[in-house]
Amino acid sequence: MSGTAPHPAGSWGAGWLRAMEGAALDTARLARGRAYADPDGVRGAAGAVSAPRVGPGRVLAYVRGSRARPYRAEWRLPTLSEEEWTAFLTAVAGRPVLAAALLDGELPWDVVPVAQSAGARLLPGSEDLLPACSCPDRGHPCKHAAALGYGTGALLDADPWALLLMRGRSAEAVRAEVARLGAARTGPSAERPRTCGDGTSPRRSRGDADGSPGDGRGPRVTRLATEVFAASVRPPLPEPQPLPDVASGPGAYPELPGAPDADALAFLAADAAVRARCALSAVPVEHDGAGPRGVGEYDPLPDLSRWHDTVRLAATHPQLTGRRTLSARFAGLARSAGRDPLELARAAAAWRQGGPAGLAVLEAAWDPPAGDFDRGRSALAGLGIAMTIHRNQLTHTTRPVQLRFGGDGRWYPYRDASGPGSADRGGSGPDGRADAADWWPEGPSAADPVQALTGLGQR
Secondary structure: OOOOOOEOOEOHHHHHHHHHHHHOOOHHHHHHHHHHHOOOOOOOOOOOEOOOEEEOOEEEEEEOOOOOOOEEEEEEOOOOOHHHHHHHHHHHHOOHHHHHHHHOOOOOOOHHHHHHHOOOOOOOOHHHOEEEEOOOOOOOOOHHHHHHHHHHHHHHHHOOHHHHHHOOOOHHHHHHHHHHHHHHHHOOOOOOOOOOOOOOOOOOOOOOOOOOOOOOOOHHHHHHHHHHHHOOOOOOOOOOOOOOOOOOOOOOEEOOOOOOOHHHHHHHHHHHHHHHHHHHHOOOOOOOOOOOOOOOOOOOOOOOOHHHHHHHHHHHOOOOOOOOOOOHHHHHHHHHOOOOHHHHHHHHHHHHHHHHHHHHHHHOOOOOOOOHHHHHHHHHHHOOOOEEEEOOEEEEOOOOEEEEEOOOOOEEEEEEOOOOOOOOOOOOOOOOOOOOOOEEEOOOOEOOHHHHHHHOOOO
């Protein structure tokens, strides 16, 4: 997580951290929590704190610790009463500039003293915050809750509306109430502020193109658009922003009655970020259909069956990657597709080798035509590497390795995970696998069979 630069007169994140650190009884755990939350610290680029879930009276997240399963950390705080909300929003509605900013979707720091003067404290005090965590550490807070606390400070600098949700009201509810109170103050004869469907206020022009007061719509907007698109000379488009090294993590998702599950939203948003980065990084390659497609030339956003999309998700999602990942979430994903978790883990390993082409190599044996397959087999024989052949598969006679030739013209290395005692490596069952072997995709695919074996550490 990363926050924005603090406001000159104050910072939402700094205000939260003052209260959080004031509530702590152990500064050593605070230091460890800060290291956990630091994206550039001991936990690597993503940090240890997953996407926070923000709801009335609390913020929570799963924090990775020393164990494989993350801990559920939480900070609780009191919500504002109805009387406090009414006093605060009435005070905001009485300040047109401040009300307009809220209706435009902004939450300036100026609302803090306004709320304070109305008897409603937005930023919590140290006595308001209560940490909790599912770990066995009874610290106040433990390092996992401390990590969430520091992560929440960065979150509030980036999205201060999350604080209002913690205090009991969503951004949409706040803007709608400010608009209602503002209209009530001006009276029925005055023009009521118009709001969009999300509660924000549309931008207004001072008049239409014909000089009449207008309402900001119609002729003026159309004429300006016509002038812009009729111009024969247009400035060049700006250079695209550089592609990030990794897909960014999702922000905070609110916990509201009737809303989708926040954990599910965060999970899907992380997958969407990975797919977006994949699509942006794909280099289009023209293909005339005369030969096999090269690696990386497949559609980064293909139209997939449910099973193949499940495999893609298991292979690429940041929370699921890793060979034979059998977490509860991974197992649930496998069950949703009617498959076994180990079967999904094997398929995900094949997808990481070559996407749809790599999965096709795992799922079906085939008979390659004369050409690259035969040349590759001859190259291995010329190096003294004895391999048995079954359709598109070459299996080493003495070592637990196998090469499979894909329809994309690449060689996919496999390793036998059944151990040194497996018998008859050269034989094949009905599905094309060796009878007593447990073949797993392992190592990168390559256009050359010797290079593919080298990726397995076989010389």
